Amino acid sequence: MIIACLLVVIAVIQPLAARLKVPASVLLAAVGVGIGSLAAFLLATPLTDAFNAVVEPLVGMPVTSAVFLYVFLPLLLFQAALTIEVRRMMEDVAPILLMAVVAVLVAAAVIGYGLHALFGVPLLACLLLGSIVATTDPAAVVAIFRDIGAPARLTRLVEGESLLNDAAAIALFTLLLGVIASGQPLDLGQGLLWFVASFVGGVVLGAVGGRLVVSVLPLMGGHRAAEATLTLAAPYIIYIVGDQMLKVSGVVAVVVAGLTVSAFIRPNISPANWRHLVNLWEQVAFWAGSLVFIMAAVLVPRILTGLTLTDVLMVLALVVAALIARALVLFLLLPLLSAVRLAEKVSQPYKVTILWGGLRGAVTLALALAVTENPGLNPELKRFVAVTASGFVLFTLFVNGTTLRRVIALLGLDRLSPIDQALRNQVLVLALADVRDAVQEAAKRHEIAPTVSRSVIARYDARIAELAGAGDIEQALLDRERLALGLIALAGRERELVLEHHEHGTLSMSVVERLLRHTERQMEATRADGRLGYIRASRRLLKFDRTFRTAHLLHRWTGVERPLNRRLAERFETLLVLRLVLTELRAYITTRLTPLIGRRIAELLQEILRARLTATTKALDVLRLQYPDYADALERQFLRHLARREELVHYDGLRAEGLLGPEVHDSLRRTVATGKSGVGEEAPRLDLGLKTRDLIQQFPLFAGLPKASLDKVSRLMHPQFVVPGQAVVRKGERGRGVYFVSSGAVEVRLPGHAVRLGRGDFFGEMALLTGQRRMADIVALTYCHLLVLDNADFEKFLAVNPEIRTHIESTMAARAAANGKG
Structure with a gap:
C-alpha cells in the first residue's frame, strides 16, 4: 500500500x-x-x-x-x-x-x-x-x-x-x-x-x-x-x-x-x-x-x-x-x-x-x-x-x-551556436513551406473557402519571410562545413537504411553489425577529418578486413574452407546490400539535402556517392564473375524476403481497414511466418569450388589425360584460392611450385610492361626449370582458383607426361623471348 x-x-x-x-x-x-x-x-x-x-509504516519503513x-x-x-x-x-x-x-x-x-x-x-x-x-x-x-x-x-x-x-x-x-x-x-x-x-x-x-x-x-x-x-x-x-x-x-x-x-x-x-x-x-x-x-x-x-x-x-x-x-x-x-x-x-x-x-x-x-x-x-x-x-x-x-x-x-549554454541556429532556421523554412503547401492542398480538396485558407497560410508565409531575413545556411557556414554536415547526414541516413533492411529481415546479423560499424566510422571520421575522413572510412569497407585475411591464411596453410567460405559469403552480402543502400541515397540527396545545404554542395555529395557506388559495383562484379550462381541465389533470397515483408504489410493494411477479422489476419501472418506462402526457400550456400579433381578437369592442358593419370595429378596438386590484389609470386624469391590458373586472372608485372594470364594459363615454371629466382611479381586481378604443383612433384609430373612437358617448355621459351624483347 x-x-x-x-x-x-x-x-x-x-x-x-x-x-x-x-x-x-x-x-x-x-x-x-x-x-x-x-x-x-x-x-x-x-x-x-x-x-x-x-x-507508523512510513516512520518505520522496512527499507x-x-x-x-x-x-x-x-x-x-x-x-x-x-x-x-x-x-x-x-x-x-x-x-x-x-x-x-x-x-x-x-x-x-x-x-x-x-x-x-x-x-x-x-x-x-x-x-x-x-x-x-x-x-x-x-x-x-x-x-x-x-x-x-x-x-x-x-x-x-x-x-x-x-x-x-x-x-x-x-x-x-x-x-x-x-x-x-x-x-x-x-x-x-x-x-x-x-x-x-x-x-x-x-x-x-x-x-x-x-x-x-x-x-x-x-x-x-x-x-x-x-x-x-x-x-x-x-x-x-x-x-x-x-x-x-x-x-x-x-x-x-x-x-x-x-x-x-x-x-x-x-x-x-x-x-x-x-x-x-x-x-x-x-x-x-x-x-x-x-x-x-x-x-x-x-x-x-x-x-x-x-x-x-x-x-x-x-x-x-x-x-x-x-x-x-x-x-x-x-x-x-x-x-x-x-x-x-x-x-x-x-x-x-x-x-x-x-x-x-x-x-x-x-x-x-x-x-x-x-x-x-x-x-x-x-x-x-x-x-x-x-x-x-x-x-x-x-x-x-x-x-x-x-x-x-x-x-x-x-553562461549562454541554453542558446544555439550560430551554426546550429542557421541550420535550425533552414530546416524550419523547409518544414514550414511543406506545411503551407499541405494546408493549401487540403483546403482545395475539402473545398474550404479561399478567404479561410489564406488567413491560415498567411501566418506561415510571415514566419518563412522572417526566417529568410535572418540569413540562410550558406551565409552562416563555409563550404567545407556544409559538406561535412551533408556527409554526416548521409552517413546517418545510410545507417537508417541498413536498419530498415534489418527490420525487413533481408540481412544476416553479421552483415548488419558490419554495416552499422561502417556508418559509425564514417561519422567519426567526417567529424575528425571532413571529406577525406569520410572517403577513407568508406574505402575501408571494400578492403579485406582482418577476419577475412585470417580465414584466408587458415585456408592457405591448413586447407580448412569453412571460415573462408563464411567470410566470402558475408562479403558478397555486404557488397550487395551496400550497392542497394547507395542507390537509395542518391534520391535522399536530391529530395532532402539539396534544399538544406545548397545545390553546389549537393552535387559534390552526388560525386562522392557516385565514386562509392562505382567502387562497390566493381568489387561486387568481380565476385559475381567468379560465383554467378551464388550471386543469383543471393539476389533471389533478397527479393524473397522483400516479398514476405510486402505480404505482411498488405495483410496488416487490410486488417487496419477492417476488411479482415483478427482470426483471418492471424492465420495469414502465421502462414507467412511458417514459410507456407509459396516464397520459402533454403538460404543459399556458397561453394568455393576448390575440389581438385573438378578444377583439373576444367583445365584445357589436362583435358587429354586418361583417368589414371588424372588421379595421379589430383594427388600431386592442391588448390589455392586468391583474392584481388594478392601477390601470388614475388620478384626475387625462390621458386617452390608452378601455378595453373583454373579460373580468374592474374597479372605478371615485368619491367616496362605487364602480361595478363587467365583461365588455362600457368606461371612459375621458369624458376623451377632454370633454377633462377622469380623474375616478376604476379598479382591476382580477380578472385582466382589456382592449382599448385610443388617443385619435387613438378619434376615427377613432367617425367611421366612428356607431351605436357613439351607444351610447358615451348611456352617457357616463348615467354623468355618476349621478356628479352621487352
Whole structure:
C-alpha cells in the first residue's frame, strides 16, 4: 500500500515539476522530506492518535540499504548504460574517466583530510564520508539540460561521468567500510591493489556477461517479452555473481555489461524490438529511480533528528571541500589531458556547469544508510556519516538543483551556436513551406473557402519571410562545413537504411553489425577529418578486413574452407546490400539535402556517392564473375524476403481497414511466418569450388589425360584460392611450385610492361626449370582458383607426361623471348 501511494505521489509530481520548472528529483526530495517530517510529527504528537496506523509504516519503513543496493541500483545502472551512445561517449573517454575515477579519489582525499583537520573526526571516517558523497546523480541535471537544449557533449560528459563515478565510488566505499569494520589500519598499497583488482575484475565480468546477453538474444526468436525479460534478469545475475561470488565490483560489472549490450545489441534485435526495449527500460528506471528518491527522502527526517550547529557547520564545510575537489579536477587536471592531446578541450562554461551540477541523490543516501545499519561501527561514526551525507544531499538538491538552470542561462549554454541556429532556421523554412503547401492542398480538396485558407497560410508565409531575413545556411557556414554536415547526414541516413533492411529481415546479423560499424566510422571520421575522413572510412569497407585475411591464411596453410567460405559469403552480402543502400541515397540527396545545404554542395555529395557506388559495383562484379550462381541465389533470397515483408504489410493494411477479422489476419501472418506462402526457400550456400579433381578437369592442358593419370595429378596438386590484389609470386624469391590458373586472372608485372594470364594459363615454371629466382611479381586481378604443383612433384609430373612437358617448355621459351624483347 505504501509503495502504491508513493507511486501516485510520483505521478502527480511530474506535471507539477514541469509547470514549476523545477527538476522532478528536487521536488521528489522536498515532498519525501515533507512526508517523513509530517509522519514523524503525527506519530510523536500527544494531540491525537488518529493517524498512528497510517504513519507508523512510513516512520518505520522496512527499507534497508540492501533494498536500494540489490533491488534498485542494478536496474538504474544498467538502464543508464544501455541507453547511452557508447560510440560517442568513447570520443570523450579520457575526460569522463578523469571525472569519474580520478575525481572520486581526489574527492575522498580532499574531503577526508579537510574535515579531519577542521573538526578532528577520525581520518578513516572522513575518507568514508568522502567516498559516499563522491557519487553523483545526473537525473535532475540531465533533465534540465534536455529541457533547455544544452549542448549534446555537455550532457554526454555528465552522463558518462555519473555512470562510471558510481562504480568507482562504491568500490572505494566497500574498501574503506571493510577496513573500518575490521579495526585494522589502512594499508595504502594493499588497498590500492584491492581497488584496482575489484575494478578490473568487474570490467572483465561485465564485458563477458554483456557479450553473453547479446549472443543469447537471437535465440529468443524476436519475441519482445522474452528479450525484455532476459535483459531484466541480466543485471541482477551479473551484480550478484560479481559482488557475492567472485568478490569483484558488481557495480562496475553491471555498468560495463550495459555498455557492452548497448554497443553490440543492434544487429541482434529488430529495430522495432529495440525501441520497445528502450521504452520499457526507461519506464522501469523511472519507477525505480523515483521510488528510491522518495523513499530515501522520507527517511531523512529520522536521520537528521537532533541536528546541532556543529552538524550544520560540518555540512557547509563538506559543501566547500566537495566543490574544491571537483574544481581541482576540472580546472587543473582536465586541462593537462587537453595539453597532451588525450582529450578534446572542454570549455570554461562547460566546466563551471559540471562543477555546479554535481548533484547528489539516492545512491549517496543509500550508502549512508548502509553505514547506519552496520553493527561493527560505533554510533558516533554512524551519526556523523548519516547526518553529514544527508545534509549534503539536501543542499545540492535545494541549492544547486534550483539554481542550475539560471547558471546555464548566464553562461549562454541554453542558446544555439550560430551554426546550429542557421541550420535550425533552414530546416524550419523547409518544414514550414511543406506545411503551407499541405494546408493549401487540403483546403482545395475539402473545398474550404479561399478567404479561410489564406488567413491560415498567411501566418506561415510571415514566419518563412522572417526566417529568410535572418540569413540562410550558406551565409552562416563555409563550404567545407556544409559538406561535412551533408556527409554526416548521409552517413546517418545510410545507417537508417541498413536498419530498415534489418527490420525487413533481408540481412544476416553479421552483415548488419558490419554495416552499422561502417556508418559509425564514417561519422567519426567526417567529424575528425571532413571529406577525406569520410572517403577513407568508406574505402575501408571494400578492403579485406582482418577476419577475412585470417580465414584466408587458415585456408592457405591448413586447407580448412569453412571460415573462408563464411567470410566470402558475408562479403558478397555486404557488397550487395551496400550497392542497394547507395542507390537509395542518391534520391535522399536530391529530395532532402539539396534544399538544406545548397545545390553546389549537393552535387559534390552526388560525386562522392557516385565514386562509392562505382567502387562497390566493381568489387561486387568481380565476385559475381567468379560465383554467378551464388550471386543469383543471393539476389533471389533478397527479393524473397522483400516479398514476405510486402505480404505482411498488405495483410496488416487490410486488417487496419477492417476488411479482415483478427482470426483471418492471424492465420495469414502465421502462414507467412511458417514459410507456407509459396516464397520459402533454403538460404543459399556458397561453394568455393576448390575440389581438385573438378578444377583439373576444367583445365584445357589436362583435358587429354586418361583417368589414371588424372588421379595421379589430383594427388600431386592442391588448390589455392586468391583474392584481388594478392601477390601470388614475388620478384626475387625462390621458386617452390608452378601455378595453373583454373579460373580468374592474374597479372605478371615485368619491367616496362605487364602480361595478363587467365583461365588455362600457368606461371612459375621458369624458376623451377632454370633454377633462377622469380623474375616478376604476379598479382591476382580477380578472385582466382589456382592449382599448385610443388617443385619435387613438378619434376615427377613432367617425367611421366612428356607431351605436357613439351607444351610447358615451348611456352617457357616463348615467354623468355618476349621478356628479352621487352
